[in-house]
Amino acid sequence: xxxxxxxxxxxxxxxxxxxxxxxxxxxxxxxxxxxxxxxxxxxxxxxxxxxxxxxxxxxxxxxxxxxxxxxxxxxxxxxxxxxxxxxxxxxxxxxxxxxxxxxxxxxxxxxxxxxxxxxxxxxxxxxxxxxxxxxxxxxxxxxxxxxxxxxxxxxxxxxxxxxxxxxxxxxxxxxxxxxxxxxxxxxxxxxxxxxxxxxxxxxxxxxxxxxxxxxxxxxxxxxxxxxxxxxxxxxxxxxxxxxxxxxxxxxxxxxxxxxxxxxxxxxxxxxxxxxxxxxxxxxxxxxxxxxxxxxxxxxxxxxxxxxxxxxxxxxxxxxxxxxxxxxxxxxxxxxxxxxxxxxxxxxxxxxxxxxx
Ligand code: NAD
Ligand code: IPM
Ligand code: MN
Numbered sequence: 001x002x003x004x005x006x007x008x009x010x011x012x013x014x015x016x017x018x019x020x021x022x023x024x025x026x027x028x029x030x031x032x033x034x035x036x037x038x039x040x041x042x043x044x045x046x047x048x049x050x051x052x053x054x055x056x057x058x059x060x061x062x063x064x065x066x067x068x069x070x071x072x073x074x075x076x077x078x079x080x081x082x083x084x085x086x087x088x089x090x091x092x093x094x095x096x097x098x099x100x101x102x103x104x105x106x107x108x109x110x111x112x113x114x115x116x117x118x119x120x121x122x123x124x125x126x127x128x129x130x131x132x133x134x135x136x137x138x139x140x141x142x143x144x145x146x147x148x149x150x151x152x153x154x155x156x157x158x159x160x161x162x163x164x165x166x167x168x169x170x171x172x173x174x175x176x177x178x179x180x181x182x183x184x185x186x187x188x189x190x191x192x193x194x195x196x197x198x199x200x201x202x203x204x205x206x207x208x209x210x211x212x213x214x215x216x217x218x219x220x221x222x223x224x225x226x227x228x229x230x231x232x233x234x235x236x237x238x239x240x241x242x243x244x245x246x247x248x249x250x251x252x253x254x255x256x257x258x259x260x261x262x263x264x265x266x267x268x269x270x271x272x273x274x275x276x277x278x279x280x281x282x283x284x285x286x287x288x289x290x291x292x293x294x295x296x297x298x299x300x301x302x303x304x305x306x307x308x309x310x311x312x313x314x315x316x317x318x319x320x321x322x323x324x325x326x327x328x329x330x331x332x333x334x335x336x337x338x339x340x341x342x343x344x345x346x347x348x349x350x351x352x353x354x355x356x
Contacts, residue, residue: 170206186218203215259293
């Protein structure tokens with residue numbers, strides 16, 4: 001198979017982990033006789049430094065022209081500590097999602113058995129957890145009108161959803177539920193928010209098209225509690241942009257670490273595959289970031305954008321084998337991990353390649 005992949009590492013550990021994700025794709029192409037070509041482009045802080053723009057037109061054009069994008073992360077402490085900065089790395093990420101129509105963000109919460117003790121949640125509560133989040137990605141409070149009034153003394157962000165926007169993400173989630181445990185939880189705040197009442201109305205209507213799927217509606221506060229209390233109760237979850245952002249960082253603790261969670265951002269055109277984590281300033285440049293989220297994002301890319309199931313399985317299997325061998329990055333090590341089994345980003349990447 002011939003495919004063109006755009007690699008967009010972005011900022012901080014995005015650079016470090018995406019290098020490993022790319023190496024895994026290269027190895028897969030070699031092993032399965034595919035011809036993958038690559039190009040790179042700038043986004044985020046590195047793009048602002050080079051061009052003044054967090055998403056240069058050139059990057060967007062390259063994204064549109066490629067078969068899939070392997071994305072890292074954006075963000076820099078300079079902006080996090082300066083709320084008044086007008087041009088910010090995150091604007092590049094949000095514009096990319098909007099411009100490419102990436103309305104569905106799939107975030108699988110996959111717990112590898114070897115990491116049962118890496119979580120702060122009790123193993124007997126966790127064992128067997130397997131959740132697939134559908135986070136709506138191009139609407140909600142992220143993309144509504146925002147601004148200041150009263151001489152800057154009041155700020156607002158407007159949350160907005162249309163029937164069409166809820167319908168299309170709901171259908172994606174119901175379709176996935178049909179291929180899994182036929183259970184879907186829709187998470188909203190319909191007891192307070194009008195957008196959530198529209199959300200619930202639409203999900204209830206779409207549910208009629210999927211009579212086999214058992215649907216549950218939960219308020220977001222309760223869902224946040226249930227995730228930790230009883231993660232196995234969850235199968236497919238569909239939720240709005242902001243709730244999905246927060247709940248999936250919480251759910252990363254079911255998988256052991258932010259460094260384990262991959263995602264697929266899909267819509268009508270090119271798909272973007274990205275870890276759920278950010279640029280992690282606290283560990284940038286130390287060579288200790290867990291590359292598995294990028295590697296598992298590469299597996300989602302092979303599966304979803306290229307339909308290469310066997311290749312995607314081979315990547316997941318390599319992750320499993322590395323974990324079985326006892327190798328751990330710092331974030332997933334626990335008290336029982338011998339210090340000589342703790343590896344950095346590159347060494348973990350090399351270990352992965354041995355199993356491919
Ligand atoms: P973060 O996800 O970058 O980091 C949160 C914590 O998880 C940190 O302690 C970090 O060290 C740890 N962590 C994250 N990924 C890891 C990995 N692969 N291996 C080991 N540990 C890992 O979130 P944050 O600290 O709130 O944000 C940092 C910056 O990243 C901010 O500028 C933020 O805007 C940006 N951000 C970007 C994205 C994205 O590009 N998709 C996502 C989240 C945050
Ligand atoms: C994510 C991030 C982004 C989001 C930020 C950096 C804009 O947290 O990809 O989860 O909130 O969507
Ligand atoms: Mn997030």
